[in-house]
Amino acid sequence: MTTIVLLSLLGLITLITGLFTVKKYILPIVVSGLLVVFAIHTSSISIINENGPMFNNMMKFDQFSILFSGLILLLTLLIVFQAQKFEGETDIPLPELLTLFLFAITGALIMVSYTHLVMLFLGIETLSICLYVLAGSRRSELSSNEAAMKYFLMGAFASGFLLFGITLIYGATGSFHLAMISAQIQNPAIANSPMLIAGILMVLIALAFKVGAVPFHFWTPDVYEGSPTLVTSFMATVVKTAGFAAFFRLFFLAFSHTPPMWNQTLWVICALTMTLGNITAIYQNQVKRMMAYSSIAHTGYMLMAILALNQAAVSGILFYATAYALATIALFAVFITLQKNYKLDSIESFNGFAKKNPFAAFVVAASLCSLAGIPPLAGFFGKFYIFSLALKQQNFWLVIIAIINSCISVYYYFRIIVAMYMKKAMDEQAIEIDRMSYLVLIICMLASLVLGLFPDLILSLNA
Amino acid sequence: MITIFILFFPLLASILFLFSGNENAKKIALGISFIELAVTIFAAIEFIPDSNVQFSLHVDWIRTLGISFHVGMDGISLLMVLLTSFLVPIIILSSFSKEYTNAKSFYFLILLMECGLQGVFLSQNTFLFYIFWEVALIPIYFIAALWGGDKRIQVTLKFFIYTILGSLFMLIAFIYLYLQSPTLTMDFQSLYHIELSRSTQGILFWAFFLAFAIKMPIFPFHTWQPDTYAEAPTPGSMLLSGIMLKMGVYGVIRFILPMLPLGMEDWGNTAIVLSVIGIVYGSLIAMVQNDLKRLIAYSSIAHVGLISAGIFTLNAQGLTGGIIQMLSHGLCVVGLFFVVDLIKKRTGTRIITELGGIAEKSPALAIYFMIIMLGSIALPLTSGFIGEYLMLTGLYEYNPYLAGIAGLGIIFGAVYMLNMYKRTMYGLSPLQSSEFKSLSMAENTALFVLSACILWIGIYPETFLHLARPAANHLLEIAKH
Numbered sequence: 001m002t003t004i005v006l007l008s009l010l011g012l013i014t015l016i017t018g019l020f021t022v023k024k025y026i027l028p029i030v031v032s033g034l035l036v037v038f039a040i041h042t043s044s045i046s047i048i049n050e051n052g053p054m055f056n057n058m059m060k061f062d063q064f065s066i067l068f069s070g071l072i073l074l075l076t077l078l079i080v081f082q083a084q085k086f087e088g089e090t091d092i093p094l095p096e097l098l099t100l101f102l103f104a105i106t107g108a109l110i111m112v113s114y115t116h117l118v119m120l121f122l123g124i125e126t127l128s129i130c131l132y133v134l135a136g137s138r139r140s141e142l143s144s145n146e147a148a149m150k151y152f153l154m155g156a157f158a159s160g161f162l163l164f165g166i167t168l169i170y171g172a173t174g175s176f177h178l179a180m181i182s183a184q185i186q187n188p189a190i191a192n193s194p195m196l197i198a199g200i201l202m203v204l205i206a207l208a209f210k211v212g213a214v215p216f217h218f219w220t221p222d223v224y225e226g227s228p229t230l231v232t233s234f235m236a237t238v239v240k241t242a243g244f245a246a247f248f249r250l251f252f253l254a255f256s257h258t259p260p261m262w263n264q265t266l267w268v269i270c271a272l273t274m275t276l277g278n279i280t281a282i283y284q285n286q287v288k289r290m291m292a293y294s295s296i297a298h299t300g301y302m303l304m305a306i307l308a309l310n311q312a313a314v315s316g317i318l319f320y321a322t323a324y325a326l327a328t329i330a331l332f333a334v335f336i337t338l339q340k341n342y343k344l345d346s347i348e349s350f351n352g353f354a355k356k357n358p359f360a361a362f363v364v365a366a367s368l369c370s371l372a373g374i375p376p377l378a379g380f381f382g383k384f385y386i387f388s389l390a391l392k393q394q395n396f397w398l399v400i401i402a403i404i405n406s407c408i409s410v411y412y413y414f415r416i417i418v419a420m421y422m423k424k425a426m427d428e429q430a431i432e433i434d435r436m437s438y439l440v441l442i443i444c445m446l447a448s449l450v451l452g453l454f455p456d457l458i459l460s461l462n463a
Numbered sequence: 464m465i466t467i468f469i470l471f472f473p474l475l476a477s478i479l480f481l482f483s484g485n486e487n488a489k490k491i492a493l494g495i496s497f498i499e500l501a502v503t504i505f506a507a508i509e510f511i512p513d514s515n516v517q518f519s520l521h522v523d524w525i526r527t528l529g530i531s532f533h534v535g536m537d538g539i540s541l542l543m544v545l546l547t548s549f550l551v552p553i554i555i556l557s558s559f560s561k562e563y564t565n566a567k568s569f570y571f572l573i574l575l576m577e578c579g580l581q582g583v584f585l586s587q588n589t590f591l592f593y594i595f596w597e598v599a600l601i602p603i604y605f606i607a608a609l610w611g612g613d614k615r616i617q618v619t620l621k622f623f624i625y626t627i628l629g630s631l632f633m634l635i636a637f638i639y640l641y642l643q644s645p646t647l648t649m650d651f652q653s654l655y656h657i658e659l660s661r662s663t664q665g666i667l668f669w670a671f672f673l674a675f676a677i678k679m680p681i682f683p684f685h686t687w688q689p690d691t692y693a694e695a696p697t698p699g700s701m702l703l704s705g706i707m708l709k710m711g712v713y714g715v716i717r718f719i720l721p722m723l724p725l726g727m728e729d730w731g732n733t734a735i736v737l738s739v740i741g742i743v744y745g746s747l748i749a750m751v752q753n754d755l756k757r758l759i760a761y762s763s764i765a766h767v768g769l770i771s772a773g774i775f776t777l778n779a780q781g782l783t784g785g786i787i788q789m790l791s792h793g794l795c796v797v798g799l800f801f802v803v804d805l806i807k808k809r810t811g812t813r814i815i816t817e818l819g820g821i822a823e824k825s826p827a828l829a830i831y832f833m834i835i836m837l838g839s840i841a842l843p844l845t846s847g848f849i850g851e852y853l854m855l856t857g858l859y860e861y862n863p864y865l866a867g868i869a870g871l872g873i874i875f876g877a878v879y880m881l882n883m884y885k886r887t888m889y890g891l892s893p894l895q896s897s898e899f900k901s902l903s904m905a906e907n908t909a910l911f912v913l914s915a916c917i918l919w920i921g922i923y924p925e926t927f928l929h930l931a932r933p934a935a936n937h938l939l940e941i942a943k944h
Contacts, residue, residue, distance in 0.1 A: 315527070374601065374627075375594040388528075388638050403631040410624050418616055421609060459527040 001054060001061060003041045003069055004109050010037060011102035018095025026095045027083055030102070034080060038073045041066070057177055058116035065113035067318055067461055068245040072108050075238050075325050076101060078443065081436045082230060085336045089228045090137040097137060101234065104130035108242035112249065117166045117176040120246060124162065124210065127242060128155050131235065135227040147226025154219045158209035165202030172196035178253040185257050200255060200262055207250070211243040213303060214272040217296050224292035229339060232288055233332040236295045237325035244299075244317055248306050256309055266307055271401050274300030278408040286345040287335055290412060291328065294371065297409060298324050301386055304398060308389040315462040316385045322458060323378035323451060327367035330444035333437045334364050341431055350416050352425025360433055361420045363441045368413040370448050373406050378451035385455075465506050466518045466534045469544060470581050473499055473551075473574040485566040489559055492570035496552040499577070503548035510541055512929050514937035516587060516652075525590075529647045533587040538934030539786060542927060543584040543713055546793045547706050549916075551577050554701045556909040557801050560808060563610060563696075576602035576702055583710050588649040589637040592717075593630070596710065600626060603702055607695035618690040625687045626677055633674035633714075636667050640722070654722060655941050661725045668726030671719050672734060678711030679767045681734075682741035692760035697804040700756065704763050705797040709789050712767070715774055716782070721941040727777060734775045735861070739869050741768030746875030750882070755803045755813045758883060759796065762839065765872050766792050772869055773854030777942055781857025782935050787924055788850025791838060791917070795847060798835035798913040802828065805906060806887065809899050815883060820892025824899035829888050831910040836884050838917040840877045846920035 010033040017026055053060045079101070086097055107126025114120045132155065136148025170176055172195040173184035185191045209216040224232045255262065277297030284290035298320075305316040335349075342349040354361035370379030383406065390399045433441075451457060476495045483491055510517060519535025536544060555573065563569045579602065582595030600623065608619040641649050643657050659667070677684045692700045719727065745764030752758040770788050773781040805828065806821065807813050822829035834845070841847035851873060859866035902910070920927060 369601070375597045380594075380597070384634070384638070387635065388642065391635070391638050392642055399635055403628070403635060406631055407624050407628045410627055411620065414620055414623070418608070418620070421605075422616055454525075456525050456527055459525070 001059070003037055003073075004106055004113075006037045006040065007102060007106045007109065010034070011099050011106065014095055014102060015099040018093055018099075026098060027080070030080055030083075030098045031077065034073060034077045038070065038077065041070055041073060053115060055119075056116075057179075058119045059110070059113045060115045061113050063462065064245070064249060064314055065109075067314075068112040068241065069109050071318065071322060071325075072105055072112070072238055072241060075241065075329065076105050076234070078329050078440050079230060079234050079238070081440050082233075082333055082336070084434070084436065085230050085340075086228065089230075091139060092137045097134065100130045100134050104134070104234075105238065105242075108238060111242045111246040114246070114249070115178045115253065117169065117178070117181075120250065121159070121162055121166065123242075123246065125159060127239065128159070128210075131231075131239065134231045134234070135223055137231065138226075138228050141226070143222075143226035144228070145226075147223045150219050151223045154209070158206045158216070161202045161209075162206035165199045165204075165206060168195050168199030168202065170199075172199060178250070181254045182257065185255065191257070197261055201265065203250065204262055204265065207243065207247045208269060211240055211247060211299050211302075212296050213269050213299050214276045214296065215269075217273070217276075217299075220296055221289045221292040224295070225286065225288045225345070229288065229332055229336045232291070233329055233336075236291065236328050236332075237321075240295065240299065241321040241325060244302055244306070244321060248309075248313065248317055251306060252309055252314075263307065266303060267395070267398065270300055270303035270307060271398060272300075273297070273303060274402055274405045278405040278412075281412045282408065284412070285347055287347055287349070287416075288345055290347070291331070294409065294412070295328070297405060298371075300405070301383065301402060304386050304390045304395070304402065307395060307398070308393050310389075311462070312392075313389055315459050316382075316389050318462065319378070319451075319455060319458050320382035320386055323370060323382040323448065326444045326448050326451075327370040327377075327379060330363055330367040330441055330448075331371075333440045333444075334360050334433070337431060337433050337437060341429065342426070347415055347419050348423075348426065350419040351423040353420040353431070356425065356431050357433060360431075360438075360441060363445045364420065365417050366445055366448060368417055370452070372410045372413045376449070376452045378448045378455070381452055381455045385459075464518075464520070465502065465509075466520055466536065466585055468502055469499065469506065469548070470534060470578065470585055472502070473581075474578040477571045477574040480567045480571050483567065488566040488570045489555065492574060493552060493555045495574060496548070496555055496577070500548045500552055503545055506536070507541060507545055507930065510536075510538075510930060512538065512933055514538070514933040519587065521587075530590045530649055531588065532591065533650055534582075534585045534591065535587050536585055538931035539713070539716060539938075540584045542786060542790060542931050543709060544581055545927075546709065546790055547577060547580050547584065550701070550705045550793055550797055553797060553801070553909045553913060554698045554705070556905045557701065557804055558696075558698045559905045560903060565609075569606065569610060569698075572602040572606050573698060573702070576606075580702075580706050580710065584713060587651050589640065589651070589654065590649045592714075593634055593637055596630060596633075597627075599707065599710070600630075603695075603699060603707065606699040606702070607691060610696040611699065612694040612696075614690070615694045618687075618694045622687045622691040625684075629674035629677035629684075632670040636670035636718075639667065651717065657722070659723075659725075661729070664723045664726035665729050668719060668723050668730045671714065671723070672730070675711040675714045675719070676734075676737070678714070679708050679771060680711075680741075680764065681737055681768060681771055682744050682764070683737070685741065685745075685764050688764065689757050689760040692763070693754065693756045697800055697807075700760075701797045701800045704760070704800070705793045708763070708767055709793060712770055712774065712785065712789055715771065716785075716938065720774070720777065720782075721938055724942055724944070727775070727942070731775050731777065735772045735858075735865060738768040738772035738775070739865050741765065742772070742869050742872035743875070746872050746879065750875060750879040752879075753815050755806070755815060755883070755887070756800070758815075758879065759799050759803065762876065762879065763792075763796055765876065766796075766839070769851065769854055769869055769872055772865070773857050776857045776861040777939065778857045778860055779936065779939060780853045780860070782939060783928065783932060784850050784853025784855075784857055786931050786935060787846070787920065787928060788854060790927060791846035791850045791920060794913055794917050794920075795835055795839040798831075798910065798917070799839060801906075801909060801913070802832045802835065805902075815886050817893060818887040819890040820888075821899060822888040823892065825901060827902055827907065828910075831914050832884065832888065834914040834917060835910075836880050838921070840880050841873055844918065844921045846917045846924070848921060849924045 110123030132152040138144035281293035305313040370377035373383040516535040524532040579599030749761035774785040838845035841851040
């Protein structure tokens with residue numbers, strides 16, 4: 001709770017600071033603010049169940065919430081480190097953009113700590129509205145306007161589904177509280193009622209839209225492509241993590257006694273998501289669209305953990321989200337610099353990069369290998385763990401589909417590696433990577449390697 | 464302690480490369496690999512020839528999943544580790560005469576691969592096995608893709624994706640076995656005693672077989688191999704054919720034979736038939752090759768087919784023969800690639816029709832080439848003979864007709880090898896080979912040592928066999944219980 005309050009305060013402070021001349025220090029202020037919030041957050045890990053359920057039983061800051069909140073804060077920190085990349089991309093002043101980020105993650109933190117369906121809606125809306133603005137912040141670019149419009153319209157529609165689903169569930173079970181819903185569902189009369197089934201499926205659809213699962217993924221490539229790349233980075237990592245955490249929390253706490261009904265739907269969605277994400281990514285020439293489809297594919301892999309729906313799956317989602325986010329942030333950090341230099345969105349901007357900056361190229365290559373699931377990086381262990389979860393549930397065919405898709409993904413990830421190492425650069429100009437980006441690259445690289453070799457560091461947090 | 468040294472020393476010592484220039488890189492790499500060889504020989508001397516896993520290290524690693532870091536060697540692993548430690552210095556020596564751009568990275572990748580390869584042979588649980596299996600794949604991809612021939616980009620990507628597909632099936636099999644084990648472990652010794660139904664074993668057999676068949680390769684999963692061998696730089700081809708394909712055979716010995724006896728009953732015959740088809744197929748195509756490297760690549764398919772057939776027979780001769788033949792094939796194929804590279808550097812071509820009369824210019828090379836080639840043909844007194852004789856005996860016990868067809872492989876092998884030797888070494892020399900520099904010190908040493916080892920194993924293989932025989936027998940006991 002403290003975290004959410006402090007974060008909102010930080011957001012307000014950032015907003016107000018934009019009025020004064022101290023706004024040239026806005027970035028250090030926000031970074032130190034986030035670090036302080038994270039420190040306070042982790043120090044309260046010893047006080048689990050912070051005073052138990054709060055706000056009339058609407059929020060509960062249990063182990064799950066603390067872990068995912070911590071992850072979201074850290075990932076936002078990594079992104080905010082690169083915030084000076086916003087210059088030149090957008091004419092909206094930096095303080096406002098940072099405020100939007102901060103309010104967005106406040107929404108995200110609500111999304112991972114709710115025990116009441118209205119809170120879920122509140123969290124999703126807080127997150128989404130800030131994102132709609134962030135997506136459209138390149139006001140002079142048509143693609144950015146298109147991205148914001150698409151995201152907003154489709155997001156509003158999905159929120160409509162969510163609300164409708166919530167009301168149907170209320171109608172069937174008589175409560176909004178997750179624990180009460182779960183108790184009511186034990187009653188077979190209610191569990192089989194069409195109202196409940198319809199409600200669950202509608203909520204499923206809305207959440208699937210949020211995380212970008214097929215067939216609700218159509219917004220992802222256009223929105224990722226049109227937004228400023230730093231916002232894309234944020235969407236692909238933080239928003240996805242929050243979305244998955246919310247998704248899992250809902251089904252774990254409320255609907256774990258009704259598997260057969262939505263399990264099959266989710267199975268099909270999972271298989272389709274993996275396959276469509278990977279296959280379409282092969283045809284992409286533009287990096288941001290390719291990463292969008294790749295993120296759809298990773299959504300597919302993470303959905304396997306939701307199919308498992310047990311305590312181990314929490315570690316699975318946490319680890320996989322961390323590994324995937326670290327790799328994506330590193331990749332985008334380099335790509336933003338290349339984009340500034342070449343004004344091109346295509347893979348060709350990576351040509352010959354290895355000669356220009358061996359260290360950054362190495363980090364990109366390692367991140368791509370982590371995404372493809374190659375040991376000893378974190379991405380491999382994430383995949384390993386998720387495959388174990390799926391195999392434990394006897395989902396053999398799903399795992400086989402996942403393997404084949406992993407092989408397909410190697411192809412398009414390695415296209416970037418081939419471009420960096422084996423193709424000639426388009427011109428001879430040097431690429432300058434600023435210090436903050438180097439810091440981000442080093443952190444991501446080390447974290448990927450260390451987590452890949454010692455996954456217990458994260459797994460044991462959820463013991 | 465010794466195992467950790469053998470495993471990590473190449474990797475850690477290669478940090479020295481960061482401080483050296485590109486010119487010294489190859490000498491440093493050679494030094495590192497010699498130290499590795501010395502320690503391995505020491506381990507071999509200290510090794511007690513029984514069936515236990517020795518020099519083992521077992522520490523907790525991922526506590527939440529019950530996966531520990533468990534390395535050690537038994538007799539079969541020891542021979543493979545010896546092979547790796549022995550071949551890497553020779554591979555580095557073969558690269559001496561050519562100046563590679565960015566040599567630091569090149570040798571770093573070779574040593575990283577050595578680390579991965581040693582890890583595969585030394586790991587005692589399936590998680591580590593898988594990690595090192597993949598770790599060995601990345602350096603060879605970069606070696607072939609950055610320093611290779613013209614078509615290298617597509618060829619290496621095909622190789623990488625094809626191999627990873629097989630490995631991922633193996634990973635699924637590993638995870639499944641882990642979940643079936645009563646104490647949730649990945650240790651080999653515990654996994655050997657799991658009870659599985661016949662149909663499960665069949666599926667697991669195919670999951671494993673796919674991975675290893677792609678690696679070795681066995682017909683019809685071999686399509687990546689000739690192109691990759693031809694496009695990779697010679698040290699890369701040597702690493703691939705000399706050591707990496709032994710990983711596939713080792714995997715069969717470690718996993719399929721002891722863990723899946725019912726699967727072997729059902730599908731072992733299919734595996735042998737595929738291997739034997741590979742023998743004939745590889746030999747026939749090798750006979751019409753004009754490019755030396757592709758000829759060796761196809762002959763490798765043929766030889767590995769015989770090794771694989773011998774191992775799947777599940778009898779003592781087949782298994783022992785397979786193990787010795789792994790050593791022999793490693794030596795011979797590295798030797799062959801060495802000679803081919805030598806010829807290419809001096810005459811500028813690998814095409815047989817453009818070569819000839821080299822024996823006149825360089826008698827020493829002719830002698831070494833003759834010995835290595837005869838080792839490949841399996842002439843008695845060379846290492847190839849021991850392996851092939853034992854394996855054919857094992858195969859004959861299993862099925863005389865298959866042994867007959869497999870024996871064709873030896874005959875065809877003689878055909879294409881002798882033919883190749885005659886046309887490159889004897890006859891009239893066209894213009895390109897008119898100027899043939901004599902062998903340098905490095906080349907002389909490497910070829911001498913290779914030939915000497917081929918003859919040593921051929922004349923007295925017991926030095927190596929006695930190290931592995933107890934482990935092999937123990938394995939067969941588990942396989943047949």
